[in-house]
Amino acid sequence: MQRHRSSAVLNLSLLCYCLVLKQLVLLCGAEGLPQHRLPDLHWYPGTATWYGEPEGDGSTGGACGYGTMVDVKPFRARVGAVGPVLFMKGEGCGACYKVKCLDKNICTRRAVTVIITDECPGCPSDRTHFDLSGAAFGRMAITGENGQLRNRGQIPVIYRRTPCKYPGKKIAFHVNEGSTPFWLSLLVEFEDAEGDIGSMHIREAGSSEWVQMNHLWGANWFIIGGPLRGPFSVKLSTSTGRTLSARDVVPGNWVPKATYTSRLNFYP
Known part of the structure; x- marks a missing residue:
């Protein structure tokens, strides 16, 4: 009987070990090195404003150094400036975010995807803030309310990190x-x-x-x-x-x- 209990304990230990090993395989590569973290799907609170022309593409150039790239696709009308929380002294350049307006009376449920190409001068350092191109900001509004949304000035939003995708492009x-x-x-x-x-x-x-x-x-x-x-x-x-x-x-x-x-x- 004692041997039977020992075997059961051993089998249970082996099962636990296999489950842990399986999780490690999922999290690690063939050489046992940790892979990239899974994307964070949680939404976080922030604020947003807009700059440039009402239907414009945002700034030319910017603090990330992309120059005239921001004037053409795939950057065009998707550029965004951020405050210190996300800019991180330039290390946040190139990251992509989904930004969604919270006012259901004037905004759609869809989020706008922006690429960080600039730093927002004077933006608050104690919270996350986006300064979007006029076109990107207005895209969050329901049909026909783009101008009214821009007239709001600063609005509450939620945001989350999203993968950047440049179909057909190589680094x-x-x-x-x-x-x-x-x-x-x-x-x-x-x-x-x-x-x-x-x-x-x-x-x-x-x-x-x-x-x-x-x-x-x-x-x-x-x-x-x-x-x-x-x-x-x-x-x-x-x-x-x-x-x-x-x-x-x-x-x-x-x-x-x-x-x-x-x-x-x-x-x-």
Whole structure:
């Protein structure tokens, strides 16, 4: 009888171990490394205003450094500025959010999706605030009430993080003006998934070492060396741990202000 109880306890222990192991497999990759966190589907309270032209696309350029990209699709009319809570000194650049108006009398139930491209000067630092393009702000209104919604000025909203999606686009690296073989600065464009950058590394031609780049401002990163030898491979990691490496994406004959497109993105 004692052996029977011991066997039952052993079987139960093995079952518990298998269940735990199964959960670890779901949470970890083949090498046992933690994968990116699941998206947070909870909605959080915030406030929103709008800027620019009533039906406009928002600002040109912005504090993230995307320049004229914000004037054309897929950024056009989807740009948004945020306060310090989400801007995080530029580390929040590129992230995508769904923003929904709470006033049922004038707003629809649908949320507008915006891409963080700018910082909102003077926005409150004690709460989450969005300063949207006129077009994005008005899109939350029911038909025919766009102007009335904009007349409200500041409105209460709820928001949540959402994956960035750029169908047909691959991650590109723009070499910033002023770059030299001794100081190289890159801007990342069209990054799917989280959209933001947690860290960036670069590997020179003929080297097996990944060297960490430093955050410059907005979505811009840089490295100091000398002389730096291309072609360069670039590895970037998002804030949640997704990693992607683009081999020899910046050619040896690179020039400042040129953009070099990889063959990769986080989504097919």
